[in-house]
Amino acid sequence: MSEDAVARGTSGFSFVRERLLLGLAPKEYLRSLLTPANVLITAILAAGIPCIVLRFTKGLGAVTNLSQAYPWGLWVAFDVISGVALAAGGYTVACAVFIFGQKLYLPVLRAAILTGFLGYVLVLVGLIVDLGQPWRLPYQFFLTPGTTAVMYEVGWCVFLYLIVLALEFAPAALEWLGLDKLRRILGKMTIAIIVLGVTLSTLHQSSLGAFFLMAPGKLHPLWYSPYLPVFFFVSSITAGIGMVIFESTVSHRAFQDQLDPKAHVDLDGITLGLSRAGALVLFAYFFIRLQGLAGSGRWDLLATGWGAWWALEMLGFILLPSLLFAMAVRRADVKLARAAAVVTVLGVLMNRFNVSLIAFNWTLPNRYVPAAAEVLISLTIVTLGVVVFRWIVNRMPVLAGHLDQRGSR
């Protein structure tokens, strides 16, 4: 064997061992995977993947409670509509850092973009599982473009934004692979990519709300409003802020060994800065939602059970986290800020479920309740996302720092 071949062989071995197996021998690596968390993950995947196989071999009817009256169920409400909102952290932080110049948030940008990217990949996976004939997904772009349909716009936006998120995250992958030249070329396109990403997000986050404008008779009047696109867009910002606080806290605890001790990341300062923004956006969102009710004039519905549910969403999951965020900023209380972030994320989930599932078809006598297999498949998709997130963060420079942050622009 020539010296070159030996060198190549050694380099290939070193790549697999150092980059993929975290510097461990294959046996050691496999042994390191035996953790309680991985046992739980394996159990979820072992139960969920057969359900996904069943869905594709036996059809939607075999695993779901979907019907002609309820063609959109848990997967659309949770994996697609909620998933897009919860993945909004990427464009929220990217906009703050690169457009508004808030460099303080640079240390959490990559993790936010990775969460956004994986979030949108999961939206796509959820959509493929949910669509009766998923292979027809590209038809809307090329074969049967419905240029006046909201779905057409959402489809294009999500498709393009997925590419943009891949490009936004690519620098971390290129640094990991040691492709510095390509990374520098991509670095020069940063601002253009970020602006495109923010524009596409503004369009489709609001358009997801616009879906429901065509169903004024089906959506309960307390949630239906001509301002639904505005509601969805503004609340996606709150979801993004909440998710970035939540995700950065969890990541910095779970992946402490990934942090650069010399970077001196002021995570508390970042959390409190995001909390200030969260307080203001939620405060405005509360009044915008009130305007929606004022426009319909259906104040009488507040005295019903639906009214109590609506008031719980408004007071408990919009106004309350706004005030909690404000108190956290006033007291510089990071724990309170994290609690407010969790309430905010739950509030956005609650809103998306209300609009797309709970208050939708509210007059029908037989309500849809998701089948156990639907819940399991959703859980499987989220678990896959967590596994991929962990795999990437353990290998690529996601938390260890951004090149720009390290001053080597």
Next chain:
Amino acid sequence: MNENELLSPHATKAIEYGIAVAYLLLFIPFWSALNAPVRSRAVSGAWRFADWFYVPEGIFLHKGHAWARPEPAGVAVGLDDFVHDFVGTIEAVDLPTVGHRIRQGRTAFGIRAGGKSFELRAPVSGTVTCVNERALADPGGLHSDPYGAGWLFRVRPDRLDPNLRSLFSRGAARRFLAEATESLYLAFHPEALSLAQDGGLLVHGIARELDPEHWDDLVRSRLLTH
């Protein structure tokens, strides 16, 4: 059309305007409360030491413990209060001459304390435009006002914005100093960490207390000039 039907759109509009006005009126106290001075920082990790340090607004710290403050006459450079507490009374300063070019991160000036000389790294790049004669004449008095009268020299910067981006300011600066202190505790007196959050001050010239034999190496490691 009866009178109620005629007025109903106006009533709806009145409510909408009412909500908008209520939002604006409530936004004023909400904004004021949100931007009022913070009462206290929650104690966690290195923040237990944060109250020991004071970093004024406008000061940017380098990891080597020199600071920079952009001013109309140029960028003033000095030493943070950690250095003063760490090395003790400064006996002499060795400053660059006017016209000398310094570069961020490179050694640019020196101090003498406890009979030992130490170099420090420049927080910004630029050309030295003046030096503080009072600092040269009375180096022992520098610690009384490290971020004010304790400035050492001024530079005309040539890459100020990118330079400032790699420095610590405000909360990050205090956290940096707090972490530097915490790491000292961890290295020499980890058992004292639990007591430290009850309050205290760094002993003046603590480096000599911590490691009497190799204290100069300890100082150089903290000033990143080892």
